Amino acid sequence: MSDSPTPISLDELRLAARNHAMPLEALRYPVTPVGLHYLLIHFDIPAVDATAYRLEVDGLVGSPLSLSLDELRERPAVEVPVTMECAGNGRALLEPHVASQPWVLEAVGTATWRGTPLRGVLAEAGLLDEAVEVVFTGLDHGFEGEEGLDYQRSLSVMDAYRPEVLLAYEMNGQPLPPQHGSPLRLVVPGWYGMTSVKWLGRITLVDRPFDGYYHVSSYRLRQSEDDVGEPVTRMLPRALMAPPGYPEYMTRARIVPAGPWVLEGRAWSGWGDIDSVEVSVDGGRIWAAADLERDLGGPAAWSRWTFTWEASPGEYELCCRARDEAGNEQPLEPVWNLGGYVNNAVQRVSATVA
Amino acid sequence: MSDSPTPISLDELRLAARNHAMPLEALRYPVTPVGLHYLLIHFDIPAVDATAYRLEVDGLVGSPLSLSLDELRERPAVEVPVTMECAGNGRALLEPHVASQPWVLEAVGTATWRGTPLRGVLAEAGLLDEAVEVVFTGLDHGFEGEEGLDYQRSLSVMDAYRPEVLLAYEMNGQPLPPQHGSPLRLVVPGWYGMTSVKWLGRITLVDRPFDGYYHVSSYRLRQSEDDVGEPVTRMLPRALMAPPGYPEYMTRARIVPAGPWVLEGRAWSGWGDIDSVEVSVDGGRIWAAADLERDLGGPAAWSRWTFTWEASPGEYELCCRARDEAGNEQPLEPVWNLGGYVNNAVQRVSATVA
Numbered sequence: 090m091s092d093s094p095t096p097i098s099l100d101e102l103r104l105a106a107r108n109h110a111m112p113l114e115a116l117r118y119p120v121t122p123v124g125l126h127y128l129l130i131h132f133d134i135p136a137v138d139a140t141a142y143r144l145e146v147d148g149l150v151g152s153p154l155s156l157s158l159d160e161l162r163e164r165p166a167v168e169v170p171v172t173m174e175c176a177g178n179g180r181a182l183l184e185p186h187v188a189s190q191p192w193v194l195e196a197v198g199t200a201t202w203r204g205t206p207l208r209g210v211l212a213e214a215g216l217l218d219e220a221v222e223v224v225f226t227g228l229d230h231g232f233e234g235e236e237g238l239d240y241q242r243s244l245s246v247m248d249a250y251r252p253e254v255l256l257a258y259e260m261n262g263q264p265l266p267p268q269h270g271s272p273l274r275l276v277v278p279g280w281y282g283m284t285s286v287k288w289l290g291r292i293t294l295v296d297r298p299f300d301g302y303y304h305v306s307s308y309r310l311r312q313s314e315d316d317v318g319e320p321v322t323r324m325l326p327r328a329l330m331a332p333p334g335y336p337e338y339m340t341r342a343r344i345v346p347a348g349p350w351v352l353e354g355r356a357w358s359g360w361g362d363i364d365s366v367e368v369s370v371d372g373g374r375i376w377a378a379a380d381l382e383r384d385l386g387g388p389a390a391w392s393r394w395t396f397t398w399e400a401s402p403g404e405y406e407l408c409c410r411a412r413d414e415a416g417n418e419q420p421l422e423p424v425w426n427l428g429g430y431v432n433n434a435v436q437r438v439s440a441t442v443a
Numbered sequence: 444m445s446d447s448p449t450p451i452s453l454d455e456l457r458l459a460a461r462n463h464a465m466p467l468e469a470l471r472y473p474v475t476p477v478g479l480h481y482l483l484i485h486f487d488i489p490a491v492d493a494t495a496y497r498l499e500v501d502g503l504v505g506s507p508l509s510l511s512l513d514e515l516r517e518r519p520a521v522e523v524p525v526t527m528e529c530a531g532n533g534r535a536l537l538e539p540h541v542a543s544q545p546w547v548l549e550a551v552g553t554a555t556w557r558g559t560p561l562r563g564v565l566a567e568a569g570l571l572d573e574a575v576e577v578v579f580t581g582l583d584h585g586f587e588g589e590e591g592l593d594y595q596r597s598l599s600v601m602d603a604y605r606p607e608v609l610l611a612y613e614m615n616g617q618p619l620p621p622q623h624g625s626p627l628r629l630v631v632p633g634w635y636g637m638t639s640v641k642w643l644g645r646i647t648l649v650d651r652p653f654d655g656y657y658h659v660s661s662y663r664l665r666q667s668e669d670d671v672g673e674p675v676t677r678m679l680p681r682a683l684m685a686p687p688g689y690p691e692y693m694t695r696a697r698i699v700p701a702g703p704w705v706l707e708g709r710a711w712s713g714w715g716d717i718d719s720v721e722v723s724v725d726g727g728r729i730w731a732a733a734d735l736e737r738d739l740g741g742p743a744a745w746s747r748w749t750f751t752w753e754a755s756p757g758e759y760e761l762c763c764r765a766r767d768e769a770g771n772e773q774p775l776e777p778v779w780n781l782g783g784y785v786n787n788a789v790q791r792v793s794a795t796v797a
Contacts, residue, residue, distance in 0.1 A: 096450035096451055096452055096453075097450055097451040097452075097453075097455075097456050098450055098451075099450075099451075099535065099547070100693055100694050100695070101451075102451050102456075102459060102535055102545055102547060103547055103695050104693075104695070105456060105459040105460060106459060106463065106464040106546070106547050106549060107463070107464065107466045109460065109461070109462075109463030109482075110460040110461065112461045112484070112487070112488060112622070114487040114488050114490075115488065115621075117490055118621075122620050122621055122622070123477055123478050123620070124477050124478030124480075124482075124620050124622055124623075125620075125621070125622055126478075128463075128478075130466070131692055132689060132690050132692065133466070133468040133686075133689070133690055134466060134468050134469065136468075136471055181453065181456055188693070189693065191456055192460070193453070193456060193457055193460050195460060230689050231689045231690045231691065231692060232689060232690070232691040232692065232698055233691070233692040233693070237689065237698070266476050266477070266478055266479075267469075267472075267476055267479070268466070268476070268478055268479055269478075332487075335486060335487070335584050335585045335586060335591065336486050336487055336585045336586070337585065337586040337587070338485055338486065338585060338586065338587040339454055339458075339542070339543065339587070340454050341454070341457050341458070344585075344586050344591065
């Protein structure tokens with residue numbers, strides 16, 4: 090990877106200091122340890138008192154609900170590993186430059202989330218016939234697009250009723266940490282992370298498509314300000330590699346002792362199982378199939394891949410790419426859009442074998 | 444804070460994506476939750492098998508030791524809150540620009556570390572008369588300054604024998620997470636974080652001042668490449684403020700509703716207790732004393748401060764500065780050095796009261 094022609098401003102750096110990615114060597118862990126899972130927080134982490142907390146369910150429902158954390162914990166519970174990726178992952182590698190949280194390519198993580206299925210809570214509230222969308226409101230507040238707003242995202246009633254959608258209160262066997270939405274967050278497996286609203290305060294049933302900032306002005310694939318564009322939804326496939334050998338501190342380029350190396354990484358898609366992962370050591374000219382292993386249960390978690398590389402002295406550009414069972418494949422070059430979303434171009438790792 | 448005239452390269456951004464800071468609103472927590480504490484990792488997080496782990500103690504000792512984690516846990520244990528800051532905190536605000544991990548100003552955190560005092564292990568090994576320094580070698584390996592090296596730092600025998608220096612195996616009541624040095628790290632209260640070697644593999648007693656890369660080429664206050672400079676040691680005083688009101692997403696500038704606000708933050712120094720914290724709302728022209736509260740036990744943890752601000756509509760630049768009992772005080776403007784270390788110039792927060 091050569092250095093970007095478009096450098097990063099201090100504004101972007103301040104975001105990068107807060108919203109950290111997953112160090113690539115953490116691809117070794119099937120479940121990402123807390124603190125290594127990526128984080129994207131639009132505003133501030135709110136201070137929420139879990140003992141006084143209530144989840145409000147209102148709008149077009151027969152019986153509005155107000156549930157404490159204990160009441161949510163008493164409901165049927167499931168625990169499931171879910172791979173989650175930021176929709177802006179890969180943004181900093183786009184040209185022309187897109188100014189926002191400047192992710193390189195490791196804004197991802199897999200956690201074991203425990204919670205109660207959303208559909209049970211919706212069924213208890215009883216949806217009125219006019220209800221078509223479910224709006225999720227976080228307890229975080231700030232300014233974006235020159236207006237004050239709470240963080241809000243919606244799902245169609247059909248998507249909200251999918252059995253895998255959770256109201257989660259535990260991550261990796263512990264109560265949610267503050268930065269991951271304590272005490273309760275939405276988890277929508279398969280979708281980019283903006284959908285999984287943290288610090289969830291309110292669920293509101295509405296009778297029309299929700300037109301909040303994060304649906305209308307943000308998280309859309311647009312070519313220009315005039316372009317309405319398509320909404321960002323499920324994760325496109327991506328394979329990542331834990332870079333082999335040892336890093337040079339400043340450039341993160343790799344120095345690799347000669348010999349056989351088992352390259353390893355993980356791959357995921359929100360559109361179905363990973364069908365194949367391929368590896369190239371020459372920058373993407375020749376590709377060879379990696380071995381795939383589904384080492385975590387559940388359809389929503391990444392798969393491990395390995396590839397034995399006989400590393401002989403020289404300069405290499407290591408790449409990997411995934412294809413999912415729906416036929417989506419990673420491109421060799423980034424595909425630009427105005428918001429810098431869903432850039433799943435293949436990873437490139439510079440390595441010197443000595 | 445205006446935008447930096449010197450932007451950040453992709454190399455620096457890759458470091459910033461890995462080595463995250465503490466979001467400033469986390470100043471609300473006396474003990475920083477895991478995952479919000481700052482992290483600086485020179486190379487990769489190594490994969491260390493805690494069950495096979497041994498700490499080796501060798502060099503100029505009467506009885507070399509090889510201790511398992513269980514053997515270390517059976518030794519006398521202490522648990523103490525310690526504030527730790529990266530020596531490069533504030534680097535990205537320096538001019539001329541210094542290219543390295545581009546910290547803004549929140550590379551800090553406070554954890555409760557549990558472990559056994561280093562002095563007990565040293566006493567058991569029995570230092571020979573010629574031993575003058577203690578070299579700590581991490582299990583992480585990489586390249587910096589064009590040579591392959593393990594991460595290594597040393598202390599004088601006198602500093603290593605200080606009772607507060609720990610071999611720590613727990614952080615905030617849990618086994619160390621991988622990114623904080625699992626299964627064992629050194630914790631040297633009062634010193635900048637580079638001293639507290641993570642993934643500690645070996646302790647070696649030597650008969651002369653250690654001349655490793657991170658003592659001779661790095662972590663020194665130098666004005667030029669020819670300047671030998673002084674070593675970076677203990678933390679200079681710093682006060683930080685949790686920015687009031689609500690952030691604008693991209694700039695992190697604050698929008699604050701008019702009315703009384705309790706500004707709050709924390710202050711620390713490695714040279715002694717915090718003597719005073721002062722606040723300015725006009726960019727540093729007029730200062731007023733904040734209230735100080737030592738809400739955590741132990742001499743090595745930060746102190747909380749509060750200041751009631753009657754916010755009326757207008758534009759403000761909020762600042763805070765700390766002075767320690769040794770007489771060290773934060774400067775209004777950064778003091779430059781070649782490595783970009785110990786820039787403890789006062790924090791400046793742009794706020795609009797509306």
